[in-house]
Amino acid sequence: MSNRLKEEHSLYLKQHAENPVEWFPWGKEAFEKAHDENKLLIVSIGYSSCHWCHVMEHNVFEHDDAAALMNKHFVSVKVDREERPDVDHIYMDAVQMITGGGGWPLNVFVLPDGRPFYGGTYFPKEQWMSLIERLAITYKERPELIRSTAEEIQNKIVQNEEILQANKPREDGVNELSAKLLKQWEVNFDSEHGGEKGAPKFPMPARLSAVYNAAISQNHAAIKNQIHFTLKQMAAGGIYDQVGGGFARYSVDSQWRVPHFEKMLYDNAQLLPLYAKAASIEQDEIFKLVVSETFDFLIREMQIEPGLFASAIDADSEGVEGKFYAWNYEAFKKVIPEDQWADFFNVIKPGTWEGTNVLHYHSGKIDQRIRDEQGFQAALTKVKSKLLSERNKRVRPVRDEKVITSWNAMLAASLFESYKYVKDARFIDVALEILNRVKQQWELNHRLPRILNYTAGAGMLDDYAYAAMAFYRAYITTHDQDWLDVSNEIFSTTLNKFDLGKPLLNYYPASEQLFTHKTEWMDTVIPSSNALMASVAFDLGYVLKKPEYTVKSQEMLGTMEELMQKHPLMLGEWLQTDLKSKMKVYVSIGEDYEKEEVIQRFAREKLYPDILPLQSGADNEILVCKGDLCFEPVSTIDEAIKLLVV
Structure with missing residues (x-):
């Protein structure tokens, strides 16, 4: 029997529509019911490609006995965190305050007025049932205890917000801030595998980009090379789809080899310009290949129709994590019989992960092969194409076709940024x-x-x-x-x-x-x-x-x-x-200058300013500004470049 979620658009909510739990979507109806019946609420938050969300649904919410307890004592609300990130953010803050950690599924217990008093992430069935029974008894016998806990949590969150907004500026310069960023990065850098030490390993594109740009501005060659090394290691690992392009959300190990296989639009959107910039600065073939393959992946697998991109692709297919992406030895050799490619992608009979193989290669070898072996890159592309054709016959993971405004706008912004470094007109289109x-x-x-x-x-x-x-x-x-x-x-x-x-x-x-x-x-x-x-x-x-x-x-x-x-x-x-x-550098050009030529001339010097039409001045003038400083106008591109090249 279906619950109220059957009428929802969200894939995540629809995935719970056949649960015996009497789920409500987030909204007034649920809170009015809780108020009228003097019940607590369970607010359970997740997203469609969340593996542990699926596990908790299967192990807890699909079971009649767990559902009966929830239905008797609580009003249960399901929230898609990608639809309602505001709800997710405020309850995540509360759970992190309560438990010191967070994640998804996020399960929060709240009063009828919406204030949280307890929460956590994944709960096994017996622990879940015991917990909700205890909380129901406590609310019946000592409601003042739960209300005082909720008030304490609310006051602490409000206090933290007030402290944040009251911070005063300091006089530290940008060089000092950049130096602190680079020092903190160096302490955490994994010199063996790239990225930050430990596992699981998330790409964290904003962090990588900040460190990269700070290293460039500070002329810190060692850290710039560390970012290049990190990008190479990611591109060689299983976190990068060696067959179809695009990055998974994170790797479960420290070597980038075994991913958690879900693919998110936001990761790939942010990594695209980072690899594009590195490709332009280093003139590196692997970086260029990653840009091309990742863009192709986005168009082929995440574009629903022109201008609309899906939010995520699930990790699971046919109920098995990674089944769509992994290869057993026999299946790989049937498509690609040459031994050199099984060796290259580390495909072995026992498998490298749970009896199958997650394709990856050793990054140190590929640059040399591209340099030394004529036709190697073309042969690699042909192998990938054959593997992709075969893989396309498999049952695909579910794609969440929710088109999130911010993630799509992020992709658009990233494509424009990528075009600065890699001149592919498709990016603009x-x-x-x-x-x-x-x-x-x-x-x-x-x-x-x-x-x-x-x-x-x-x-x-x-x-x-x-x-x-x-x-x-x-x-x-x-x-x-x-x-x-x-x-x-x-x-x-x-x-x-x-x-x-x-x-x-x-x-x-x-x-x-x-x-x-x-x-x-x-x-x-x-x-x-x-x-x-x-x-x-x-x-x-x-x-x-x-x-x-x-x-x-x-x-x-x-x-x-x-x-x-x-x-x-x-x-x-x-x-x-x-x-x-x-x-930041802004270069305003008069009508005598062709924009693309100016961009290319600056790019040869590894300079990537924003190029603007000159609003006032002669047609042959170029105005260069850096930060809050503007130079005197000049009349040639070479003169403009000299203002910035010390």
Whole structure:
């Protein structure tokens, strides 16, 4: 018998529609029922490609006895964290405060007014049933204890928010911040396998990008090489799909070899420009190949239709994690009989993972083979094509076709950024297709939704921030004034819509009411939305000559200065924005100059400024600005480059 989730659009919610648990979607109905019947709520949060979410559903929520207890004593609410990241964020903060950890599935116990008092992540069935029985008894016999716990948690979260917003700026320079970031990176660097020490290993693109850009700005060759080494190790490992391109969410080991096989749009969107930049700086064939294959993967497997990209591809197929991606020895040899390729991809009869093989290669050998063996790269591409054709006959993992505004805008922004480094016109075409979809939604009522392909509520701060950034980058790439106008419209609306009267913006629209405000200030696998807003504020402040935007950027950076000093690796996007405010280069060109030629001439010197149309001045002039300093106009590209090359 189906529950209320059968009418929902979310794939994750639909996956629970046949549970015997009487699930409600997030909304007034559930909280009104809890209030009217004086019941606690269980708020269970996850997402469609979450392996342990599936495990808990199978081991707990599908069972009649567990469901009966839940239905008797609680009102149970299922939340897709990708649809309602605001709900996920505030309850994750609470659970981390209660337990010291977090993750998904996130299971939170809350009062009818929405305040949490206890929670955790995955619970085995017997532990879950024992816990909910104890909590139900406690609420019946000692409700004041639960209410006082909830009040204590709420007060602590509110206090933390107030402390954050009250931080004062310090006078530390960008060089000192960058030096601290690089020092912290060096301490954590895994010199054997790349990335940071330990397992599991997440790519953390915002962190890698911040370290890379800081190393470039500080001319720190050793750390720049560490990032290149990390990118090579990731590209060689099982975390990278050696057959079809694209990155999995993380590797379970320290060597990048065995992934947790789910693929997320946001990881691949962010890694694309990082590899593209490294490809341009190093002129490296492997980096170029990763860019090309990852883009092809996005188009082939994540694009639903032009301009709309799915959020995720599951790790499991036919109920088995990684079955779609792994190869046993016989299946591999049937497609590719030559021994050299089984050796190259480390395919062995016993298997390298649970009796099968996750394809990977030794990164140190491939550069030499590309250099020394004529035709090796073409042969490798042909092998991958054969393997892909065979793999396509398998049962595919489920794709979550939820089109998230922020992740699609992130992809558009990343494609424009990637085009700076790798001149593939397809990047611009696809990015503009995405932005036309976003623009259609924006023009309906000057609001952004969270989801582009069905109705699921209001957009969050990251949706607005990434959209404003993507439209700005569209303008930089095309010089079409319309894109700049839309960027400005979205940005100015965002400042009003999410304003708390404090330096940092709320994560969800300030007019909406949850049990506390939430300012998203720290990078996770996705950059901080407030850091993105500070970055866009600086760019638009310069290009539109709006000093109030520049002041807003500086105000936000000042609030985060002390935290950047203490936790630079956790705040990579903030450090990149701080670096931008001191070091970013804008080059405005008169009508005598062809934009693509200017871009290419600067790129030869490993310089990648934002190229703008000159707003005032002679047609033969070039105006170069760096941070808050502008040089005297010059009349040749070579003169402009000399201003920046010391």
